[in-house]
Amino acid sequence: MLIQDDCLNGLKTLKHCTVDMIYLDPPFFTQKQHMLRSAAGTVYGFSDVWSSRGDYLAFLKERLIEMRRVLKDTGSIFLHCDSTSSHYVRLLLDEVFGEQQFRSEIIWSYKRWSNAKKGLLSGHQTIFFYSKSSRYKFNVQYGTYSPTTNLDQILQERIRNADGKVIYKRDERGNTVPAKEKQGVPMSDVWEIPFLNPKAKERTGYPTQKPIELLQRIIRISTDEGDFIADPFCGSGSTLVAAKLLRENRDCEVTVLTKGKDISYAGCGLPYYVGGVIQDRSQLIVNTPEKFAGLTGARVITQTEALAVHPAEHKVTARDLSSGQEQDYGYDKLVIATGASPFLPPVPGLELKNVFVMRTPDDAIALREALEAGEIKRAVVAGGGFIGLEVAENLAAKGVKTTVIDFAPHVLPNFLDPEMSEFVENRMAEAGVMPLTNVALEGVEGDGKVEKVLTSKRAMKADALVLAIGIRPNTAFLEGSGIEMCKGTILTDAHLRTNVEDIYAQCDYITIHVPLLDSTRGMLNADAISKMKDGVILLNFARDLLANEADVLEALKSGKVARYVSDFPNPTTAGQKGCIVIPHLGASTEESEDNCAVMAVEEMMDYLENGNIRNSVNSPACDMGICTKAGRVAIFHKNIANMITKFTAEFGEKGINISDMTNKSRGEVAYTMLDVEEAPTEEIIRALEAIQGVFRVRIVKG
Numbered sequence: 001m002l003i004q005d006d007c008l009n010g011l012k013t014l015k016h017c018t019v020d021m022i023y024l025d026p027p028f029f030t031q032k033q034h035m036l037r038s039a040a041g042t043v044y045g046f047s048d049v050w051s052s053r054g055d056y057l058a059f060l061k062e063r064l065i066e067m068r069r070v071l072k073d074t075g076s077i078f079l080h081c082d083s084t085s086s087h088y089v090r091l092l093l094d095e096v097f098g099e100q101q102f103r104s105e106i107i108w109s110y111k112r113w114s115n116a117k118k119g120l121l122s123g124h125q126t127i128f129f130y131s132k133s134s135r136y137k138f139n140v141q142y143g144t145y146s147p148t149t150n151l152d153q154i155l156q157e158r159i160r161n162a163d164g165k166v167i168y169k170r171d172e173r174g175n176t177v178p179a180k181e182k183q184g185v186p187m188s189d190v191w192e193i194p195f196l197n198p199k200a201k202e203r204t205g206y207p208t209q210k211p212i213e214l215l216q217r218i219i220r221i222s223t224d225e226g227d228f229i230a231d232p233f234c235g236s237g238s239t240l241v242a243a244k245l246l247r248e249n250r251d252c253e254v255t256v257l258t259k260g261k262d263i264s265y266a267g268c269g270l271p272y273y274v275g276g277v278i279q280d281r282s283q284l285i286v287n288t289p290e291k292f293a294g295l296t297g298a299r300v301i302t303q304t305e306a307l308a309v310h311p312a313e314h315k316v317t318a319r320d321l322s323s324g325q326e327q328d329y330g331y332d333k334l335v336i337a338t339g340a341s342p343f344l345p346p347v348p349g350l351e352l353k354n355v356f357v358m359r360t361p362d363d364a365i366a367l368r369e370a371l372e373a374g375e376i377k378r379a380v381v382a383g384g385g386f387i388g389l390e391v392a393e394n395l396a397a398k399g400v401k402t403t404v405i406d407f408a409p410h411v412l413p414n415f416l417d418p419e420m421s422e423f424v425e426n427r428m429a430e431a432g433v434m435p436l437t438n439v440a441l442e443g444v445e446g447d448g449k450v451e452k453v454l455t456s457k458r459a460m461k462a463d464a465l466v467l468a469i470g471i472r473p474n475t476a477f478l479e480g481s482g483i484e485m486c487k488g489t490i491l492t493d494a495h496l497r498t499n500v501e502d503i504y505a506q507c508d509y510i511t512i513h514v515p516l517l518d519s520t521r522g523m524l525n526a527d528a529i530s531k532m533k534d535g536v537i538l539l540n541f542a543r544d545l546l547a548n549e550a551d552v553l554e555a556l557k558s559g560k561v562a563r564y565v566s567d568f569p570n571p572t573t574a575g576q577k578g579c580i581v582i583p584h585l586g587a588s589t590e591e592s593e594d595n596c597a598v599m600a601v602e603e604m605m606d607y608l609e610n611g612n613i614r615n616s617v618n619s620p621a622c623d624m625g626i627c628t629k630a631g632r633v634a635i636f637h638k639n640i641a642n643m644i645t646k647f648t649a650e651f652g653e654k655g656i657n658i659s660d661m662t663n664k665s666r667g668e669v670a671y672t673m674l675d676v677e678e679a680p681t682e683e684i685i686r687a688l689e690a691i692q693g694v695f696r697v698r699i700v701k702g
């Protein structure tokens with residue numbers, strides 16, 4: 001974001017404590033007019049002439065106070081200056097930020113040659129590094145050791161001897177012990193970075209331009225990805241460029257496939273192109289494919305429609321719309337940004353001439369051409385949302401009698417309360433646009449072109465119909481890809497990742513919920529597993545054929561997969577080490593899946609915490625609520641006579657009172673829970689386990 005203003009005003013637009021780092025390269029009090037002409041002939045310059053040093057320092061102080069306000073508590077400021085006023089600036093920073101917040105005086109040193117100067121040639125500038133508090137963010141950076149460093153010596157482990165003196169550690173043979181690898185030399189406060197000579201590649205022509213490497217170092221030590229950096233004296237924008245370069249990876253090969261002719265057009269301007277407010281088509285296009293490719297290095301392929309995505313093979317099949325030829329494009333990462341298309345309702349007559357939508361520059365051009373050809377005197381706009389009202393406004397401005405219909409009781413129904421919509425409807429009527437609400441579009445009639453628009457209330461004479469009744473996501477081509485969707489929208493996590501691909505690398509447990517299609521058959525295969533974490537646990541309650549179970553068994557053998565859990569038992573997986581196969585849990589809807597998952601967790605927790613059994617397939621239901629006594633013991637045993645007597649006798653012998661008890665059975669299995677006044681001892685548990693017919697004893701509480 002670039003704000004062109006006095007930085008004092010710009011800073012005032014920022015909220016308190018929002019900025020992570022500020023770098024500023026303000027005027028240095030050189031008392032000179034700085035001016036430089038770029039190779040292209042552009043003249044850049046600024047005035048660094050002040051009436052007094054006091055005037056200069058007051059100017060700086062006012063802005064530094066504002067900078068301190070916007071910095072986060074963990075934030076830092078780097079002020080660039082030189083010997084002209086660095087001695088004053090440091091005192092100013094002490095005053096505004098506090099002496100204790102001084103972190104470093106970075107010396108940027110460089111080599112310059114001149115025979116003209118008497119005395120020592122200036123070869124450095126100063127950058128004062130202050131933080132807002134002691135909780136400032138700092139990322140330690142390491143450099144390489146100098147060639148003269150005796151690495152063997154510094155990489156030896158040291159210990160203190162009996163006298164407390166540091167000595168080299170030695171093994172039993174008397175040899176020194178190498179330490180773990182050292183990270184390198186921590187960065188010092190003297191930075192040798194070449195000065196930007198007039199022929200340097202990154203030179204823009206700005207007189208006091210600073211090297212990108214310098215700014216990148218500052219950004220690296222003081223910020224993390226996603227942090228907010230401010231550069232109040234932006235100059236030629238080196239901070240912006242440095243941050244952008246750190247964010248980008250120019251080594252990536254990026255291909256953009258798009259169906260249309262245009263990319264990066266201003267959708268918001270389309271209705272205003274119709275009304276002539278935007279006069280020229282080129283004003284709608286922010287970037288042409290050529291310009292975008294030049295700016296970013298991305299390859300842009302237009303008029304090419306993606307037809308299918310094959311995640312397992314990492315490829316997209318697309319069709320060149322001019323030649324009809326299909327081609328596969330491989331990828332490591334796939335970004336889906338196919339947007340949406342206007343919704344076309346299932347009513348008759350939409351194929352007639354002069355039925356328009358408003359989504360692309362071509363849509364706006366078509367409507368304007370019809371207007372300019374004098375074909376449209378009356379128009380109906382279906383849809384009283386933002387797009388419909390903007391189109392209506394522009395049609396009315398061109399003298400077209402315009403009616404807006406909407407089946408909601410008011411225009412802008414999704415955005416405004418009825419009271420406010422009423423106000424908008426009155427303004428529309430004043431401007432010559434008729435709003436008709438509670439009216440649904442039912443069709444179009446005409447001889448080759450629009451002559452009548454049919455609605456749920458009445459038929460209206462019209463020369464054109466503009467449809468602005470919503471959009472539908474362009475995701476049909478993802479059908480069968482295995483990407484999880486809901487009503488045509490792609491389901492993602494908070495980082496906009498879909499269920500396939502990278503999610504594999506992130507998860508300790510992976511559960512799949514996709515239908516069995518040709519494209520998803522065997523999707524949990526060796527390739528997919530190779531992208532997962534070591535020791536991953538796979539849960540497959542969807543279909544056994546979604547997993548290539550031979551690959552899964554191999555991965556279980558090698559330890560790559562720790563467990564494979566499935567409710568599709570079959571001869572391949574049953575009884576195999578690492579496989580947990582359970583009877584099939586049955587089909588489920590999306591909603592019931594959610595509910596079942598919640599229920600299963602709740603019931604499992606109830607069993608683990610309270611010993612209660614609900615909805616078990618082979619154990620009896622048994623619920624004693626939460627235990628309020630000192631202990632609870634749960635016993636699985638045979639459903640045979642005299643068991644309860646034996647259990648109670650064990651507690652009775654030890655003088656422990658049983659305050660509550662329940663016993664339930666199912667077929668041959670019984671389950672008994674006893675709440676007792678004293679925590680059960682190991683001795684009692686062993687005694688209970690020794691009773692014939694007892695399968696398992698568990699202390700639930702105690």
Ligand SMILES: Cc1cc2nc3c(=O)[nH]c(=O)nc-3n(C[C@H](O)[C@H](O)[C@H](O)COP(=O)(O)OP(=O)(O)OC[C@H]3O[C@@H](n4cnc5c(N)ncnc54)[C@H](O)[C@@H]3O)c2cc1C
Pocket residue numbers: 257258259260262266267268269270271304305306307337338339340358359360387474477
């Ligand atoms: C008339 C109008 C006015 C608007 N006014 C505003 C406004 O004032 N303020 C605002 O914030 N927003 C406004 N918007 C919304 C804004 O333009 C959209 O939110 C934005 O364009 C969405 O960008 P996108 O990249 O997600 O999708 P899109 O811009 O729809 O881009 C998706 C691209 O993918 C291509 N594509 C689709 N399917 C395939 C496929 N299978 N293969 C290859 N390519 C495919 C499409 O051709 C399209 O070029 C307006 C939109 C319109 C139409």
